[in-house]
Amino acid sequence: MRTIAELEDYMESPDSALNPTEQVAVFLQIGEEILEHWVIAHGGVPTQDKKEGFRVLALQRQGSKGDASFNACRETARELAYHYNLVTLEPEHKDVLARLTMAQMVAKHLVLFVGGKLQVSGLGEFCCSSKGLRLNKNEMESIAGENHG
């Protein structure tokens, strides 16, 4: 599994050698990977199930259990699945590149949103605070020491 930083980097500059069908499959995979990070950070085992044919939807649902704020990315996950369908079902469509661009931006939003929430999660239903899930205990204690020292 790639790190969150690697996922962000890929979304900044995707592999231009891939054709649209291959590329959108990578975007979908990245959507699944960032959601896996969320589930693992909360002590869960990422599901292999699919919801409505998509693992990204099953993972989003799994991630939102017990955390209503995570539903803020429910529609983003659905839009990613929708744009995957648009590109793969009509690869010769005249708008395929525009659809691919939109799929990229939707996947990028998912990566930024989940990555951001992981970094600063816990403030409440719709926002975030300083519970640094990305940091280990020593790092957190070190930061706390700097802030209060």
Place this chain on the structure above:
Amino acid sequence: MTILIDKEVRKAKYKKVAYYPGCALEGSAQSYDKSTRAVSKALGLELVEIKDWNCCGAMEVKNVDPEIQTYLSARVLSEAQHKSKQDVVMAPCNGCYHNLKKAEYDLENKDKSRAVTEKISKKAGHETYKAGDVETIHALDWIKFGYGEEELKAKIKGGLKGLKIANYYGCMYTRPRHIFPEKDQGRDSESTSKPHYMDDLLAIAGAENVEFPLKTACCGGAHTLSDSDMSTKLVLNILQAAEAAGAEVIATECPTCHSGLEMHQIRALKRLSKKTNVKVIYFTQLLGMAMGLSPRKVGLNFNISDSMKFVKEKGIA
């Protein structure tokens, strides 16, 4: 809670409503307040500002003690009912709207919320709000049903002239679903997965709405203080997506989203050297200008980003 679907009933009920501007519309979102009041006047819809309103509890109180947030929102509803003598409260701010709806849900379904609200209300010396006594609506409901879409068509002067708009609703207008029992009720009701009320109103005003897949995506507003760079990246992606969708303007209906989009648009240029040209304008400002109100009348000059030249070039003002 009664779910009102009948358009005629709504029209009569929303003609005169209690107005709850909330903190944002008195501060960073003055242009939203100004344009809401201007549109109200132009449409002949009466706003009765709630006397002695208080903070809805926003995020800060809710995260420290959700029951106190419920009380604070309940007090606003109580003031509307008992002091302002209104049974509908219109809240243009998504945060306020969301919190009043959440309080309504909690007071109907949670014993603890009822007990805490009753205890503090008694101590504070005002009437305790009871779930179901007041209906909370958004500015979108208010215009769509209080004035009516057919009637609005007749009020458009000049219109938006095919302006390409990405309608951005943000994350709090439709979530969580259970606090909005009137949504997802079929025809004429709002959709929580693909909201469309703003699209509907601006299409009547002459806009060409673009397909925008991030219309309910998080703007990063809550990250602004704790992780500003993340907010900037989230906003930049939203702005770029709107431009990629062909939009010239992002229409907003949430002060947190609006100020975030405007501020991080500037920050993205300064910190990331990424320039976007899409304009960020409140839907009430667009609607007002479509009805012939001047840009100043709808507070366009109060927005952070300068759209004056743009609306003039487009022939909207």
